Structures are given as C-alpha cells and as structure tokens.
Amino acid sequence: xxxxxxxxxxxxxxxxxxxxxxxxxxxxxxxxxxxxxxxxxxxxxxxxxxxxxxxxxxxxxxxxxxxxxxxxxxxxxxxxxxxxxxxxxxxxxxxxxxxxxxxxxxxxxxxxxxxxxxxxxxxxxxxxxxxxxxxxxxxxxxxxxxxxxxxxxxxxxxxxxxxxxxxxxxxxxxxxxxxxxxxxxxxxxxxxxxxxxxxxxxxxxxxxxxxxxxxxxxxxxxxxxxxxxxxxxxxxxxxxxxxxxxxxxxxxxxxxxxxxxxxxxxxxxxxxxxxxxxxxxxxxxxxxxxxxxxxxxxxxxxxxxxxxxxxxxxxxxxxxxxxxxxxxxxxxxxxxxxxxxxxxxxxxxxxxxxxxxxxxxxxxxxxxxxxxxxxxxxxxxxxxxxxxxxxxxxxxxxxxxxxxxxxxxxxxxxxxxxxxxxxxxxxxxxxxxxxxxxxxxxxxxxxxxxxxxxxxxxxxxxxxxxxxxxxxxxxxxxxxxxxxxxxxxxxxx
Amino acid sequence: xxxxxxxxxxxxxxxxxxxxxxxxxxxxxxxxxxxxxxxxxxxxxxxxxxxxxxxxxxxxxxxxxxxxxxxxxxxxxxxxxxxxxxxxxxxxxxxxxxxxxxxxxxxxxxxxxxxxxxxxxxxxxxxxxxxxxxxxxxxxxxxxxxxxxxxxxxxxxxxxxxxxxxxxxxxxxxxxxxxxxxxxxxxxxxxxxxxxxxxxxxxxxxxxxxxxxxxxxxxxxxxxxxxxxxxxxxxxxxxxxxxxxxxxxxxxxxxxxxxxxxxxxxxxxxxxxxxxxxxxxxxxxxxxxxxxxxxxxxxxxxxxxxxxxxxxxxxxxxxxxxxxxxxxxxxxxxxxxxxxxxxxxxxxxxxxxxxxxxxxxxxxxxxxxxxxxxxxxxxxxxxxxxxxxxxxxxxxxxxxxxxxxxxxxxxxxxxxxxxxxxxxxxxxxxxxxxxxxxxxxxxxxxxxxxxxxxxxxxxxxxxxxxxxxxxxxxxxxxxxxxxxxxxxxx
Numbered sequence: 001x002x003x004x005x006x007x008x009x010x011x012x013x014x015x016x017x018x019x020x021x022x023x024x025x026x027x028x029x030x031x032x033x034x035x036x037x038x039x040x041x042x043x044x045x046x047x048x049x050x051x052x053x054x055x056x057x058x059x060x061x062x063x064x065x066x067x068x069x070x071x072x073x074x075x076x077x078x079x080x081x082x083x084x085x086x087x088x089x090x091x092x093x094x095x096x097x098x099x100x101x102x103x104x105x106x107x108x109x110x111x112x113x114x115x116x117x118x119x120x121x122x123x124x125x126x127x128x129x130x131x132x133x134x135x136x137x138x139x140x141x142x143x144x145x146x147x148x149x150x151x152x153x154x155x156x157x158x159x160x161x162x163x164x165x166x167x168x169x170x171x172x173x174x175x176x177x178x179x180x181x182x183x184x185x186x187x188x189x190x191x192x193x194x195x196x197x198x199x200x201x202x203x204x205x206x207x208x209x210x211x212x213x214x215x216x217x218x219x220x221x222x223x224x225x226x227x228x229x230x231x232x233x234x235x236x237x238x239x240x241x242x243x244x245x246x247x248x249x250x251x252x253x254x255x256x257x258x259x260x261x262x263x264x265x266x267x268x269x270x271x272x273x274x275x276x277x278x279x280x281x282x283x284x285x286x287x288x289x290x291x292x293x294x295x296x297x298x299x300x301x302x303x304x305x306x307x308x309x310x311x312x313x314x315x316x317x318x319x320x321x322x323x324x325x326x327x328x329x330x331x332x333x334x335x336x337x338x339x340x341x342x343x344x345x346x347x348x349x350x351x352x353x354x355x356x357x358x359x360x361x362x363x364x365x366x367x368x369x370x371x372x373x374x375x376x377x378x379x380x381x382x383x384x385x386x387x388x389x390x391x392x393x394x395x396x397x398x399x400x401x402x403x404x405x406x407x408x409x410x411x412x413x414x415x416x417x418x419x420x421x422x423x424x425x426x427x428x429x430x431x432x433x434x435x436x437x438x439x440x441x442x443x444x445x446x447x448x449x450x451x452x453x454x455x456x457x458x459x460x461x462x463x464x465x466x467x468x469x470x471x472x473x474x475x476x477x478x479x480x481x482x483x484x485x486x487x488x489x490x491x492x493x
Numbered sequence: 494x495x496x497x498x499x500x501x502x503x504x505x506x507x508x509x510x511x512x513x514x515x516x517x518x519x520x521x522x523x524x525x526x527x528x529x530x531x532x533x534x535x536x537x538x539x540x541x542x543x544x545x546x547x548x549x550x551x552x553x554x555x556x557x558x559x560x561x562x563x564x565x566x567x568x569x570x571x572x573x574x575x576x577x578x579x580x581x582x583x584x585x586x587x588x589x590x591x592x593x594x595x596x597x598x599x600x601x602x603x604x605x606x607x608x609x610x611x612x613x614x615x616x617x618x619x620x621x622x623x624x625x626x627x628x629x630x631x632x633x634x635x636x637x638x639x640x641x642x643x644x645x646x647x648x649x650x651x652x653x654x655x656x657x658x659x660x661x662x663x664x665x666x667x668x669x670x671x672x673x674x675x676x677x678x679x680x681x682x683x684x685x686x687x688x689x690x691x692x693x694x695x696x697x698x699x700x701x702x703x704x705x706x707x708x709x710x711x712x713x714x715x716x717x718x719x720x721x722x723x724x725x726x727x728x729x730x731x732x733x734x735x736x737x738x739x740x741x742x743x744x745x746x747x748x749x750x751x752x753x754x755x756x757x758x759x760x761x762x763x764x765x766x767x768x769x770x771x772x773x774x775x776x777x778x779x780x781x782x783x784x785x786x787x788x789x790x791x792x793x794x795x796x797x798x799x800x801x802x803x804x805x806x807x808x809x810x811x812x813x814x815x816x817x818x819x820x821x822x823x824x825x826x827x828x829x830x831x832x833x834x835x836x837x838x839x840x841x842x843x844x845x846x847x848x849x850x851x852x853x854x855x856x857x858x859x860x861x862x863x864x865x866x867x868x869x870x871x872x873x874x875x876x877x878x879x880x881x882x883x884x885x886x887x888x889x890x891x892x893x894x895x896x897x898x899x900x901x902x903x904x905x906x907x908x909x910x911x912x913x914x915x916x917x918x919x920x921x922x923x924x925x926x927x928x929x930x931x932x933x934x935x936x937x938x939x940x941x942x943x944x945x946x947x948x949x950x951x952x953x954x955x956x957x958x959x960x961x962x963x964x965x966x967x968x969x970x971x972x973x974x975x976x977x978x979x980x981x982x983x
Contacts, residue, residue, distance in 0.1 A: 399565075403678075414675055414678065415675070436644070
C-alpha cells in the first residue's frame with residue numbers, strides 16, 4: 001500500500017469507528033475505540049506530511065478520475081493542518097477519560113461517536129480536493145460539534161449550541177452559495193480544475209461575489225471579528241474536553257479552507273486585487289486582536305476568558321494572511337499550529353481545575369496555587385506561551401509575524417502586536433495572582449491535586465510548547481512548506 | 494594555574510536554577526532548605542571564581558547552546574564587564590544567604606521554600622545576563638529576572654505588597670516588551686545580527702535618526718536602570734523583605750539594568766558611534782537630572798528603605814551617565830561604580846534590615862541614640878555610606894574619580910558639576926542617620942545596653958563593609974579588568 005492509498009484512511013478510520021462507537025455500551029469501550037481510531041488517524045497524518053511536502057499526493061475515490069470523481073489532494077499545506085488536527089485530538093483523548101466521565105456520565109457511546117464524526121469531518125475538509133465535498137464534510141463536522149456542545153452539563157449549553165447552529169449554518173450556507181456560483185461559472189467542483197478554469201471568467205461579478213461569500217462564510221466558522229459571537233458561549237458551556245478539542249482544531253480548519261480558496265483557487269494576484277482583501281483582513285485582524293484581548297482582561301469566567309483570547313489569536317493568524325507574503329503566511333501557519341498547542345494546554349489546565357473544584361470562575365482559583373501546584377504551574381507556563389515569552393512556541397510565531405510586518409515596512413503593526421501581548425500578560429496574570437497570592441476563602445471545600453490521568457497529558461502539551469519554542473525545525477519547516485505550497489513558491493503582488 | 498574547576502558557561506548559569514528546583518522540592522523542610530541555599534550559593538561562587546581565574550589568565554570562553562531560529566541563538570561569551578558583574582553578584586549572594594536566612598527566620602516569615610527558590614532563580618538569571626553573547630539571550634534572562642523577583646516583592650501577600658509588586662512588574666515588563674523588544678527587532682532587521690561585538694554593530698547600518706531613536710528605546714526599555722520617569726518600580730519594590738531589597742534591588746536587578754545599558758552602549762552602539770548620535774546628549778542630561786532629582790527626593794524620605802531606594806535611583810544614573818559620556822574612562826568608571834555601589838548599597842540595606850530586626854525601627858527620625866545599642870551595625874552603615882558617597886578609604890572614591898575624569902575628558906563641565914553637587918547631596922541624606930545614632934541620646938524610657946541583630950545578620954554586613962575597604966586597595970585590578978573591553982591598551 002502506498003502512502004497515497006493510505007492517506008484517505010486518516011478520514012475513514014474515525015468515520016467507521018464512530019459507527020462502532022455509537023453501538024458500544026458502558027464507559028470504557030467507547031473511549032478505548034475512539035483512542036485507537038484517533039491515534040491511527042494521527043499516525044497516518046504524520047506519515048503523510050513528509051511525503052506530501054515533496055510531491056502533491058492525489059487519490060481518486062472509487063477510481064473515478066478527477067475532475068469527474070472526488071479527489072483527495074494533499075500538499076504540504078493541508079498535510080500540515082491534518083497532522084495538527086489529528087495530533088491534537090490524539091493528545092487530548094488520554095486527558096478526556098476522567099473529565100468526560102465526570103461531565104458526561106451517561107450515553108458515552110453517542111458522545112464519542114459524535115466526537116469521531118467531528119474529527120473525521122475536520123480531516124475530510126482538510127484533505128479533500130473537491131469544493132462540494134468540503135462543504136459536506138464541513139456540515140458533518142459542524143452538526144457533530146453542535147451535538148457535542150449541547151452535552152455541556154450547564155443548561156446554557158443548549159442555547160450556546162443553538163446559537164452556534166444558527167450562525168454555523170449561515171456560514172456553511174454562504175460557503176455553499178459561493179461554491180454554487182463557481183460551479184455555475186466553470187462547470188467544475190474540483191479545486192485544481194477550478195483554479196485552471198477561473199482565469200477565463202474571473203472578471204465577472206458572479207465570481208467576485210463567490211469570493212466574498214466564501215470569505216464571509218469561513219470568517220464565521222473562523223470566529224473572525226465581528227463574526228465571532230458564537231464562540232465565547234460555545235467554548236464556555238461545552239464539556240471541557242469538547243472545548244479542548246475545538247480550541248485546537250475547528251477554527252484552524254476554517255482558516256485553512258479560507259486560505260485554500262483565496263490562494264489556490266482564486267490566486268492571490270487576483271483575489272487581493274479585485275477586493276480590498278488585504279486592508280479588510282488587516283483591519284478585522286487588528287480589531288479582533290484588541291477586542292478579544294480587551295474583553296478577556298475582564299472576564300470572571302476563565303473558560304470564557306480563554307475563548308475571547310482565541311478571538312484575539314485568530315486575529316494574529318489573519319494578520320499574517322493579510323500581509324500576503326511567504327513570511328506572513330508562514331507566520332499564520334506557525335501560529336495556527338502553536339496556538340493549538342498553547343490553547344489546548346490552557347483549556348486542559350482549566351478543565352482540570354473544573355474537574356477538581358467544579359467551577360472555572362476566577363474567584364474559585366483563589367489559593368489553588370498551593371493545593372494544586374502542578375495544574376496551576378502548567379497553566380502559568382502555557383500562559384507564558386500565549387504571551388509570547390522567548391523560548392516558548394508563542395514567541396516563535398510572533399517573531400515571524402513581526403518579521404513579516406517589518407518586511408512590508410508596517411511599523412505600526414509591530415507596535416499593535418506588542419500592545420496586545422501586554423494585554424495577554426494582564427489576563428494571564430489575573431489567574432496567577434488569584435492562584436498564588438490570594439488566600440482560599442474558608443467556606444470553600446479543600447481540594448487536592450488532580451489525578452495523574454489529567455496532569456500527564458496537560459504537562460505533555462506544556463512540554464510541547466517549550467519544545468517547539470526551542471526546536472523550530474519541524475514547525476518552521478512545515479509552515480514554510482505550507483506557505484510556499486499556497487503561494488506556489490512565487491510572490492504575490 | 495587554578496585548582497578551581499573551569500565549567501562551561503551554560504553549566505554555571507544552570508547551577509542556581511538547579512539549586513532553585515531542589516530548594517523548592519525541599520519546601521518546608523527547614524534544615525534541608527537552608528543547607529541547599531548555602532550550598533548552591535557556594536557552588537555558584539566557586540564556579541564563577543573558576544571562570545574568573547581562567548579569564549584573568551587570558552582564557553576567554555564562549556559557547557553557543559542552541560540556535561532557535563537561523564541567526565537567533567542562546568549563546569554565552571565571557572567579556573570583562575560581564576565577568577565583573579557575575580563575580581560581584583556571586584560574591585554578594587554568598588554573603589546575603591546567611592543574612593536572608595537569619596532575617597527571614599527572625600521575623601517569622603512563611604513560604605520560605607518559594608522565597609529561597611526565587612532568590613536563587615534571580616541570581617541564575619543575573620548570571621545569564623552577565624554572560625549573554627547576544628541581545629536575544631540577554632533579553633530572555635532579563636525577563637526571567639523580572640518575573641522571578643515578583644513573588645519576592647509580593648512575599649508578605651498583603652494588599653500593600655501586592656500593589657507594590659504589581660507596579661514593579663508592570664513597569665519592568667511594559668518597558669522591556671514595549672520598548673526594548675521592538676528596538677531589538679529593529680536592530681535585527683537593520684543589521685541581521687544581535688551579537689555583541691567590539692566596537693558595536695550599528696555603526697553605518699542605520700540612519701542617524703534611526704540610531705537616535707534606537708538609543709532612546711534601549712535606554713528606556715531597560716526599565717531596571719530606573720531612568721526617570723520609569724523609576725517608580727524601585728521605591729515600590731521596597732515593600733519586599735529586606736534581604737530582597739538588599740541583594741536584588743541594590744545588586745542583582747538594578748545592576749543588571751545598568752549592566753545592560755553599558756553593554757548596549759559599548760557592544761551594540763559602540764562608543765564612537767554613540768557620541769555622534771543626536772540623542773546621546775539628551776539621554777546624558779536626563780540621566781544627570783535623574784541623579785540630582787532622586788537625591789533631592791531621598792533627602793526628604795524619613796523611611797530608611799525608601800531613602801536608600803531613591804539613593805539607588807540616583808546612583809544608577811551615575812552609571813548611565815558614564816555610558817552616555819561615551820568615552821573609555823567614563824565607561825570603565827561606570828563599570829567600576831557598578832561594583833563599588835553594589836558593595837556599598839548592600840551594606841546599607843543589610844544595616845537597615847538589621848536595625849528593623851533588632852529594634853523594629855524603620856524611620857530615620859527614630860534612630861536617636863541607636864548607635865550605642867547597635868555599634869557594629871551603625872559603624873558598618875557609616876562605612877557603606879562613605880562608599881556610596883565616594884570617600885576614602887572605600888572603593889567608592891575610585892569609581893567616582895574615573896567618572897568625573899571621564900566627564901572632563903568628554904568636555905562636559907556641567908556633568909562634572911552635577912557629580913559634585915550629587916556627592917554633596919549624598920552626604921546630606923546618608924550621614925544624618927549615622928550622626929543621629931551616635932551623637933544624640935536615646936529617647937526617654939528606652940533600654941540602653943548592647944542589642945544587636947542575630948549574628949547571621951550582623952556578620953554579613955560587617956563583611957560587606959569590609960569588602961568596600963578591600964576594594965579601595967584593589968581598585969586597580971578592577972580597572973585593568975575593565976580596560977580589557979577596549980583592547981589591550983586602555
């Protein structure tokens with residue numbers, strides 16, 4: 001079996017496993033099956049990346065040759081994202097067992113089946129080379145995600161899930177309209193084929209509208225300001241494990257789809273000219289960076305605080321894209337990867353606190369530094385990464401982002417990036433101060449350190465944050481390859 | 494040849510960090526914790542001395558630990574200024590350890606595992622700054638130093654301590670991330686390197702205007718040098734227990750600040766290039782203003798620690814002035830003042846803490862007659878004050894001598910005058926406490942009779958006072974060492 005034939009299985013294994021999972025009773029087997037399926041998927045993704053970085057892999061489903069049939073087309077860009085998604089899921093699952101047992105005590109078979117569906121949906125979006133197929137997988141993953149969020153033990157989870165459903169459906173519909181317009185104009189749905197045929201017809205308002213629809217639709221899924229309204233509630237009320245998984249993966253995949261269309265399908269020398277994309281994205285990115293960080297500084301609920309921080313971090317990624325250069329895109333991909341590492345670690349630490357204390361409010365963090373030192377130290381160290389302290393992964397992506405801004409002489413962006421980093425210090429610091437420099441109120445029950453099953457995965461991620469802050473060969477190499485794959489090695493206008 | 498082992502630089506930097514981890518693990522176990530504090534400070538001292546001996550033999554070590562991104566590496570190299578800084582802080586750490594143990598136990602503080610661990614981390618960070626071979630490495634350790642000292646400042650945990658610690662951290666982080674980091678990135682984009690090089694790396698690489706802006710960014714970005722108006726953190730940090738004020742806010746942290754200023758002036762800008770910049774005179778006069786203004790504020794402080802804090806602000810500016818004068822003599826004088834003031838000021842802080850432990854008094858106006866009860870402490874205070882003022886027979890005279898000579902060399906008469914004026918002001922705020930203690934009678938109703946602080950506190954302060962006298966005799970070797978910054982013939 002060649003790597004090309006193996007590659008589709010990273011989508012198929014979780015898809016098939018989800019069927020099995022839905023039928024399994026009890027608490028152990030659904031989790032075990034999910035773990036095995038996810039690790040298999042991650043391993044396949046890991047094998048695919050080096051191969052895809054050399055040549056573009058293409059697999060035709062049912063032996064129908066593209067562009068007639070559905071094609072999986074994998075280059076460095078989507079192999080990188082796929083590895084991130086499957087890898088984060090595989091790292092999060094060992095952590096999930098304890099947390100899910102507590103927060104979703106019943107019908108775990110269905111819960112894990114939804115998780116596997118969401119995972120295979122996200123991987124399908126990433127690997128697929130067919131526009132309509134992307135839409136289908138987007139719907140699979142979205143519907144599964146709504147179900148997962150609704151599993152939250154707080155009743156407000158239902159409302160959060162419903163709001164996400166409304167907005168997510170609007171986003172998916174926009175994508176579908178955009179794809180429909182493209183199909184009308186070109187008669188094809190294959191991405192590579194679209195890229196070839198579009199130049200003939202691209203000076204029409206239909207194609208311009210298609211671009212706008214796709215960008216807005218994906219901007220919604222990506223939680224780009226001002227389309228981020230679903231995210232804080234969804235992340236706050238979903239079960240901790242779902243938040244951990246979504247924070248590292250869902251928005252990243254949406255960003256990838258947006259990039260794939262803007263860069264590969266439309267070609268940057270058109271899409272950044274016909275619409276003032278660069279300006280719009282830059283303004284929205286900066287606004288997101290500021291608004292997200294600003295709101296995060298005043299959030300009493302730590303999960304919600306991290307959710308708003310995600311809005312800000314998405315801003316960094318979009319900012320990298322808006323610079324339309326190899327370095328800028330590299331920075332975007334780097335931050336896509338590094339942000340997954342740091343946010344997953346942070347949500348895991350908070351989830352661990354919720355597991356022990358039962359709440360994620362700032363006031364419940366008081367005095368925890370002494371009773372749960374390992375958990376809170378993990379939070380503090382992952383917080384350093386989100387601030388962008390040297391030797392952490394966060395520093396590497398910010399360094400590239402600043403380089404990209406400087407290459408274009410955009411001095412003010414450097415200042416803005418640094419100011420938002422200072423804001424990150426403030427919101428992380430509130431937690432640290434509460435945990436270590438405030439006494440635990442006497443009326444609160446005493447808590448001890450969390451079980452190792454939660455601590456070890458959290459610390460693995462914290463360690464990864466530092467590892468990728470020091471050894472940047474894999475991340476920078478992968479991100480550069482991804483950026484070059486999208487920009488075709490050439491330079492944009 | 495030396496019998497001391499010559500370790501590589503990274504290992505030396507790691508010693509305090511390993512010590513800190515062990516101390517944190519020892520936690521509440523008192524004997525183990527104190528034993529580890531002693532041994533890590535002594536091992537670190539021996540390791541630095543091993544480097545010093547080899548360095549004096551002309552053996553310059555350098556080491557690249559890891560290249561994070563192309564051209565951006567964690568790298569260390571020995572050079573005269575850093576050697577001096579490391580030697581000073583390791584020596585004073587050994588002396589401060591018994592003092593800290595004695596003081597913290599006498600005042601019954603809790604959470605000592607965290608305290609001594611952070612104390613050790615701060616020293617490791619100082620060593621990292623001292624040996625850094627490029628701006629990036631320096632920046633990393635500079636930030637570690639800022640963050641690791643926060644728990645020390647906030648140690649008592651009450652609202653006042655938290656407020657002070659917040660000001661402390663906010664100012665240090667905001668200046669370093671807001672000003673120094675952009676300056677560093679700018680240098681990297683302009684020159685493609687962040688390495689420290691003899692004669693500087695900026696000359697001819699950026700426009701004069703850019704160089705002038707960069708200088709301002711770097712000088713204010715080094716918040717630890719406490720140049721006005723970013724000096725507020727230093728008085729705010731005085732809420733910390735006295736051993737912290739003594740070792741960190743008289744030596745490690747503030748000296749790291751002026752060390753960075755000197756290092757950037759000499760190895761990034763280069764003195765010749767620095768003189769050409771439009772803003773170097775501006776910064777020079779801001780520093781001179783800080784020097785005088787802080788002295789004036791110090792005179793008005795009744796709380797001894799606050800008075801010493803403002804005195805430190807003033808003395809740090811001597812060194813910044815030394816760097817901004819941009820002649821070799823003044824730069825060497827600045828380096829020497831780093832050393833002399835370190836010994837003098839730590840003595841004064843040790844004394845302030847000892848007075849507080851023995852008598853509970855913190856205000857200068859309450860010191861009447863205390864000299865009779867605490868003769869050793871107040872005599873040491875007197876010596877330390879002489880050193881900070883710059884009078885013989887203490888080392889302080891030599892550094893001021895070279896600074897003034899440098900000002901004369903550079904043709905800045907006004908700066909010479911400012912030095913003289915500031916020295917008079919120093920006398921005005923440092924000698925009255927001693928005079929009150931020895932010349933005035935004790936207030937009615939207070940017991941006379943000998944009452945010193947615990948010996949663990951008194952012996953270190955006597956030793957550091959003695960150190961200032963030794964430095965008076967040995968100043969020439971420090972001068973020769975620093976002369977090495979500018980090639981064989983200084």
